Amino acid sequence: xxxxxLSKSKPVDRPSVKAKYDHFIGGKWVAPSSGEYFxxxxxxxxxxxxKAARGNKEDVDKAIDAAHEAFKTWSKTSPAERSxxxxxxxxxxxxxxxxxxxxETVDNGKALRETRAADLPLCVDHxxxxxxxxxxxxxxxxxxxxxxxxxxxxxxxxVVAQIIPWNFPLLMATWKIAPALAAGCCxxxxxxxxxxxxxxxxxxxxxxxxxxGVINVVTGFGAEAGKPLATSKKVAKVAFTGxxxxxxxxxxxxxxxxxxxxxxxxxxxxxxxxxxxxDADDAFFDKAVEGAVMFxxxxxxxxxxxxxxxxxxDIYDKFMERVIERTKAxxxxxxxxxxxxxxxxxxxxxxxxxxxxxxxxxxxxxxxxCGGESAGLNSGLETGYYIKPTIFKGNNKMRVFQEEIFGPxxxxxxxKTTEEAIAIANDTMYGLGAGLWSRDAxxxxxxxxxxxxxxxxxxxxxxxxxxxPFGGYKKSGFGRENHLMMLNHYRQTKNxxxxxxxxxxxxx
Amino acid sequence: xxKIPRVLITEKAKEVIDTLKNRFSSELMxxxxxxxxxxSSPMCFEKGDFKVGSQDIWLGEVYGCDxxxxxxxxxxxxxxxxxxxxxxxxxxxxxxxIPMGIRFIIRSKLFTMEELExxxxxxxxxxxxxxx
Numbered sequence: 050x051x052x053x054x055l056s057k058s059k060p061v062d063r064p065s066v067k068a069k070y071d072h073f074i075g076g077k078w079v080a081p082s083s084g085e086y087f088x089x090x091x092x093x094x095x096x097x098x099x100k101a102a103r104g105n106k107e108d109v110d111k112a113i114d115a116a117h118e119a120f121k122t123w124s125k126t127s128p129a130e131r132s133x134x135x136x137x138x139x140x141x142x143x144x145x146x147x148x149x150x151x152x153e154t155v156d157n158g159k160a161l162r163e164t165r166a167a168d169l170p171l172c173v174d175h176x177x178x179x180x181x182x183x184x185x186x187x188x189x190x191x192x193x194x195x196x197x198x199x200x201x202x203x204x205x206x207x208v209v210a211q212i213i214p215w216n217f218p219l220l221m222a223t224w225k226i227a228p229a230l231a232a233g234c235c236x237x238x239x240x241x242x243x244x245x246x247x248x249x250x251x252x253x254x255x256x257x258x259x260x261x262g263v264i265n266v267v268t269g270f271g272a273e274a275g276k277p278l279a280t281s282k283k284v285a286k287v288a289f290t291g292x293x294x295x296x297x298x299x300x301x302x303x304x305x306x307x308x309x310x311x312x313x314x315x316x317x318x319x320x321x322x323x324x325x326x327x328d329a330d331d332a333f334f335d336k337a338v339e340g341a342v343m344f345x346x347x348x349x350x351x352x353x354x355x356x357x358x359x360x361x362x363d364i365y366d367k368f369m370e371r372v373i374e375r376t377k378a379x380x381x382x383x384x385x386x387x388x389x390x391x392x393x394x395x396x397x398x399x400x401x402x403x404x405x406x407x408x409x410x411x412x413x414x415x416x417x418x419c420g421g422e423s424a425g426l427n428s429g430l431e432t433g434y435y436i437k438p439t440i441f442k443g444n445n446k447m448r449v450f451q452e453e454i455f456g457p458x459x460x461x462x463x464x465k466t467t468e469e470a471i472a473i474a475n476d477t478m479y480g481l482g483a484g485l486w487s488r489d490a491x492x493x494x495x496x497x498x499x500x501x502x503x504x505x506x507x508x509x510x511x512x513x514x515x516x517x518p519f520g521g522y523k524k525s526g527f528g529r530e531n532h533l534m535m536l537n538h539y540r541q542t543k544n545x546x547x548x549x550x551x552x553x554x555x556x557x
Numbered sequence: 558x559x560k561i562p563r564v565l566i567t568e569k570a571k572e573v574i575d576t577l578k579n580r581f582s583s584e585l586m587x588x589x590x591x592x593x594x595x596x597s598s599p600m601c602f603e604k605g606d607f608k609v610g611s612q613d614i615w616l617g618e619v620y621g622c623d624x625x626x627x628x629x630x631x632x633x634x635x636x637x638x639x640x641x642x643x644x645x646x647x648x649x650x651x652x653x654x655i656p657m658g659i660r661f662i663i664r665s666k667l668f669t670m671e672e673l674e675x676x677x678x679x680x681x682x683x684x685x686x687x688x689x
């Protein structure tokens with residue numbers, strides 16, 4: 050039994066919510082056609098705090114129709130106007146940041162300091178980014194010969210389906226909605242079952258600034274609302290963030306309709322600490338220690354969680370002693386308490402799954418250097434889903450090193466050479482994120498190039514700024530979010546090949 | 558000597574399968590998902606809804622349902638015996654039990670050396686389709 054650092058602050062007040070939320074379709078609040086709602090449970094205490102509409106095919110079809118109606122005008126709206134709308138959304142989120150941050154914490158269970166400092170400010174910035182890039186965006190033109198000109202013009206795909214995960218409910222919705230709207234598409238969004246509320250409150254706030262039908266949100270279960278959305282022949286594209294089996298299923302549906310998809314799937318990200326990290330006990334060493342402890346950010350519920358620490362064997366003792374000490378200092382407690390550093394896992398099934406991994410890790414011989422069990426918090430949190438930040442020591446063939454646990458669990462192993470570090474880093478099905486820490490200028494370039502991952506953080510970790518493309522290699526998916534290149538995932542290219550010659554070819 | 562099954566099931570999970578079979582009037586199948594959000598969990602579908610192929614491994618039948626996972630994932634799982642169980646919870650994904658407020662979950666144990674020598678045979682998804 051390891052000791053646990055606890056928050057002692059009083060939680061801030063919860064924002065008020067309605068008793069239930071309808072779908073947001075065509076700019077209006079539309080009751081579910083079934084008349085049914087389901088409980089939205091807060092992970093803070095495992096208790097319902099509101100209800101969400103239980104959507105079905107009929108609701109989804111209504112939303113798709115509303116989006117098609119809106120597309121007739123939105124697709125022809127000037128970039129200046131689309132930019133204005135996106136900026137307006139950003140301003141409204143900024144004005145309501147504290148309320149939305151608290152609500153996101155209630156909905157998802159993560160600590161308030163994260164929703165205040167990361168989730169919501171990033172939402173604001175990513176809307177502003179796409180408001181900006183669409184103003185500077187250009188199509189291309191080429192002169193093939195003196196009489197022939199080719200214009201490659203962007204046209205929006207149409208109505209798109211966007212299926213959002215629960216780990217950063219508002220931010221992941223932003224990553225998808227902002228580029229789609231900027232590109233001129235209209236969207237039908239399906240938030241995750243665990244976190245259907247914060248986005249509906251956002252819709253209440255922005256309903257007056259977004260033309261009706263441009264954004265539609267239908268809540269419900271994957272099999273009942275997600276499936277009709279992903280299989281609809283009236284949808285031009287499906288964007289999905291989630292896990293591999295559902296990703297394959299959505300691609301299978303998309304193959305039936307011959308439409309494109311983008312997929313942001315799982316990861317098992319290596320965080321590599323080269324020998325030079327410990328050359329001095331200075332600010333950089335301290336930064337690297339924090340970089341290793343980043344596995345606890347968002348309770349580990351991040352696709353890029355640095356869930357494998359690879360550390361040079363010569364510095365293992367010195368480095369890990371500090372990492373363990375820092376991990377034990379993570380304050381757990383009420384997610385709405387301002388000094389809480391790590392909150393609750395998002396749902397009971399996640400909590401149970403993480404515990405099952407702690408079990409198989411121990412069976413396989415991994416040693417828990419800290420944590421390794423549920424946190425057993427009290428004072429009204431007994432029924433919430435709290436797990437101690439855990440570091441396992443083991444080897445890369447163990448299941449805890451290979452599978453995405455999606456909890457506050459990282460696994461450490463050592464390497465002797467750079468080649469071995471790269472081999473271990475790449476020995477995974479996934480390739481989403483990675484970290485490389487070094488003071489050696491050559492390693493800083495060469496090692497990241499050798500790692501098969503879409504994002505390699507070099508001497509930093511878990512930064513997600515707009516204008517840095519983010520997406521996967523290998524089984525982590527494809528598509529690059531957070532960057533203007535995402536616009537082209539929501540657009541067609543219309544090529545006009547124009548002849549200015551008056552002379553016939555002379556063939557016929 | 559009987560072959561050791563790779564996937565077992567709890568009584569509670571059997572009850573859920575019975576309920577779902579009735580509700581959907583269909584045979585069911587499972588595909589174990591890989592990482593992210595709701596991943597590393599068994600996904601339950603109506604039989605045939607999820608297309609398996611040469612890159613899937615059939616681990617066996619559990620309470621009348623075929624159980625698959627992707628071949629590369631199986632490489633890391635093959636030394637463990639899985640037990641299909643349920644837990645209360647609000648999962649997302651397209652798994653069909655989720656509206657019931659429960660989620661299928663996998664519990665694992667290591668095979669012993671003896672068991673490893675006597676495991677039930679596996680097939681690819683393609684071979685399973687060819688046979689049916």
